[in-house]
């Protein structure tokens with residue numbers, strides 16, 4: 001634990017819940033004001049302390065100016081942005097996080113609605129190429145979106161090509177994905193994988209999968225919900241067609257915060273009023289100089305901003321900005337990834353050292369856990385998915401439920417996925433080696449009570 005001070009941390013920029021604020025009665029040795037060990041940033045990031053003032057400043061501006069705040073913000077001299085352009089300061093920091101040019105990124109909407117919107121534009125079944133490839137056990141929202149998108153085109157679920165983890169394996173192999181693309185190349189219109197799989201924590205090889213699909217004229221998009229703010233990305237260089245993400249996970253924008261999109265420059269650079277890819281459109285995608293002339297003429301901006309439909313919620317935008325400022329202060333995602341390798345690497349080592357670690361994939365009757373996430377640090381983000389066993393359908397006796405209950409009672413917040421998985425996500429902004437030590441020893445304690 002003496003190593004704690006060796007890693008940079010931005011913990012003091014965040015409000016960390018306490019046992020008291022979580023409503024947890026302190027067990028022996030802990031007190032009401034003990035900070036929680038928060039390892040669920042993959043689900044909902046913590047609140048930056050700066051967010052409260054950022055929001056309240058906008059409420060003040062609304063109170064003070066009403067509609068005039070759209071063009072004449074009272075805080076302009078302190079660097080506040082008038083609401084008509086409130087999302088624009090998000091573009092550059094988001095572009096830095098995903099490896100895009102500023103023309104390739106927009107903050108807008110919510111994740112699933114953005115996925116649907118971009119599918120409307122990018123899923124173009126033609127001839128025999130009509131299917132969508134993605135992973136079996138995808139996040140359900142994504143599955144619903146893909147299923148209904150093929151249905152909107154008059155097809156059924158046979159138009160979904162889902163890749164399943166091979167028996168005895170814990171995650172998809174790149175080689176198997178590339179082989180599947182070759183097998184199905186003549187029937188695929190679109191491939192859309194998650195950058196990082198929410199359940200296993202696997203970080204897919206975005207560059208290779210994108211290239212493998214595009215080689216056969218297949219459009220390749222990505223759901224980066226668990227990747228953005230977690231791992232460095234190079235969407236522009238990787239030539240990704242489009243990508244979507246949410247911002248309430250690793251980007252700490254707050255529950256339901258404004259999401260984002262990436263659309264490669266090559267799809268928007270030739271936009272003009274006479275020629276542009278059709279889409280779900282709205283006035284916020286229109287050239288801003290003409291926007292308020294209220295013309296019957298859609299003249300899309302030459303960038304991803306052209307996919308915006310509506311004027312965004314102002315407090316949503318400033319909340320995300322408050323968090324992105326911390327990413328910049330931390331030296332950006334490359335610097336954070338170094339801390340992340342150290343934190344999650346340490347978590348993995350400590351979990352594997354334990355007598356409860358089960359590396360052999362065959363025996364499912366032993367008490368203990370396996371780790372579903374790939375071992376290679378380049379094939380994961382900060383999250384490790386830990387599978388507890390033996391499995392028990394009864395919630396009261398289920399090992400995972402018992403362990404997670406024990407962790408919660410000790411102020412350790414992780415993210416459970418029934419039936420048997422706990423996802424542990426040490427985020428480099430606000431988690432420390434000491435948090436990692438704590439969760440590992442509490443897991444051992446919990447299992448020793450069961451064994």
Ligand SMILES: *Cc1c(COP(=O)(O)O)cnc(C)c1O
Nearest residue numbers: 110111112139141198223225246
């Ligand atoms: C978190 C997450 C979602 C959630 O979708 P919302 O539209 O933000 O509610 C969808 N897909 C994936 C892969 C996710 O990880």
